[in-house]
Amino acid sequence: xxxxxxxxxxxxxxxVVRTSPMGVVVRRYLSPYDIPDAVRAIIHDGNLVELKxxxxxxxxxxxxxxxxxxxxxxxxxxxxxSNRLYSLSVRSVTPESALNRADxxxxxxxxxxxxxARKYDVAKRALExxxxxxxxxxxxxxxxxx
Amino acid sequence: xxxxxxxxxxxxxxxLEWGFLFAATIFGTLLLLxxxxxxxxxxxxxWMQTRQAWVPLATLLTGAAKLGADKIGPRWIHEQLQAIVxxxxxxxxxxxxxxxxxxxxxxxxVFRWCYCWRLCCWGRKINGKRRWPWTGWxxxxxxxxxxxxxxxxxxxxxxxxxxxxxIAGQTWSQNQVVHSGPLPLPxxxxxxxxxxxxxxxxxxxxxxxxxxxxxxxxxxRNLYGTPLEVHGKPWGVVVIDSRNENxxxxxxxxxxxxxxxxxxxxxxxxxxx
Numbered sequence: 001x002x003x004x005x006x007x008x009x010x011x012x013x014x015x016v017v018r019t020s021p022m023g024v025v026v027r028r029y030l031s032p033y034d035i036p037d038a039v040r041a042i043i044h045d046g047n048l049v050e051l052k053x054x055x056x057x058x059x060x061x062x063x064x065x066x067x068x069x070x071x072x073x074x075x076x077x078x079x080x081x082s083n084r085l086y087s088l089s090v091r092s093v094t095p096e097s098a099l100n101r102a103d104x105x106x107x108x109x110x111x112x113x114x115x116x117a118r119k120y121d122v123a124k125r126a127l128e129x130x131x132x133x134x135x136x137x138x139x140x141x142x143x144x145x146x
Numbered sequence: 147x148x149x150x151x152x153x154x155x156x157x158x159x160x161x162l163e164w165g166f167l168f169a170a171t172i173f174g175t176l177l178l179l180x181x182x183x184x185x186x187x188x189x190x191x192x193w194m195q196t197r198q199a200w201v202p203l204a205t206l207l208t209g210a211a212k213l214g215a216d217k218i219g220p221r222w223i224h225e226q227l228q229a230i231v232x233x234x235x236x237x238x239x240x241x242x243x244x245x246x247x248x249x250x251x252x253x254x255x256v257f258r259w260c261y262c263w264r265l266c267c268w269g270r271k272i273n274g275k276r277r278w279p280w281t282g283w284x285x286x287x288x289x290x291x292x293x294x295x296x297x298x299x300x301x302x303x304x305x306x307x308x309x310x311x312x313i314a315g316q317t318w319s320q321n322q323v324v325h326s327g328p329l330p331l332p333x334x335x336x337x338x339x340x341x342x343x344x345x346x347x348x349x350x351x352x353x354x355x356x357x358x359x360x361x362x363x364x365x366x367r368n369l370y371g372t373p374l375e376v377h378g379k380p381w382g383v384v385v386i387d388s389r390n391e392n393x394x395x396x397x398x399x400x401x402x403x404x405x406x407x408x409x410x411x412x413x414x415x416x417x418x419x
Contacts, residue, residue, distance in 0.1 A: 024326065024344075028323065032400055
């Protein structure tokens with residue numbers, strides 16, 4: 001269950017927010033604290049898939065959020081102060097459906113907590129960037145247990 | 147404060163703190179004893195009982211000495227922070243930038259968000275609003291290199307975030323990285339077009355730029371601000387500036403910051419206010 005590193009450039013290319021006639025360009029990038037530098041997937045109890053996100057600052061206490069309220073049987077762990085998504089557990093039969101369900105839960109988090117939507121969007125993009133490697137890792141774990 | 151004086155003053159306060167605490171404990175204990183039950187100490191007990199005010203006095207002096215020591219802080223904190231900031235600076239700029247210009251042309255400055263009681267923060271008018279010490283300011287606590295350290299530059303970072311001043315203020319208010327450049331270099335205080343462009347790109351007022359020019363202070367041409375967090379909470383910002391127009395590479399700075407942010411977050415909050 002190795003960590004899969006994420007290149008920050010894949011997630012955030014920056015955005016021009018201001019330009020002036022004399023050639024000044026102001027760009028905005030996401031805070032480096034909000035960009036996960038790695039993700040990994042772990043299978044517990046056969047069909048419980050836990051997706052973990054690793055950030056620059058990992059000493060923050062987390063709070064568990066039961067996402068049943070969003071009609072998805074998943075549990076999210078969010079940073080107490082930053083609201084960053086640290087982990088997401090979903091029940092699913094196949095690795096592909098687990099990632100799809102995770103994607104769905106993150107979308108719901110984005111709409112239910114609009115003030116932190118940008119952070120969840122980043123987590124979603126990190127999952128997309130590492131999707132094939134995560135699926136491969138989950139298949140390997142399934143094969144090892146059977 | 148000089149290096150040798152720093153430690154001398156700090157440890158003097160620490161010794162005084164423990165000395166007064168010890169004295170307060172002894173004085174307090176003597177007051178509680180009955181001289182008849184402690185014949186060996188009877189003279190000391192009677193002497194102490196005529197000087198009861200010394201107990202609260204010694205307690206107050208303990209607190210004062212502790213405040214003094216905390217205000218100065220041990221030298222190792224400043225030295226560690228300086229080493230981290232210097233390393234961050236070395237990693238943030240390309241070899242070409244570092245070797246072709248003096249150290250102070252490419253700098254890293256760490257700002258802490260706090261109330262600021264300096265004279266310049268009392269009633270200063272920024273964007274048409276008067277600002278006060280309790281408005282919230284970004285105050286520099288460390289800068290790379292061994293020169294250009296005596297700065298009075300503080301930026302307002304108020305609750306009404308739209309009015310945050312400078313790249314430091316914008317970085318704080320948006321909690322995102324802000325990179326601005328290449329900023330034009332005004333020829334003099336009458337170069338209104340360049341001053342306006344600089345002010346717009348640097349999120350400062352034209353008067354702020356004019357003041358710098360009138361005092362013959364150099365203006366950076368490239369500015370990059372990144373948030374600094376402690377335990378998941380915004381704590382301050384780090385601003386990287388360069389006098390060259392193209393010497394800040396966002397990827398390089400981002401990688402450098404990722405390397406040093408953890409140690410920076412551990413040491414910076416320990417710098418005394």
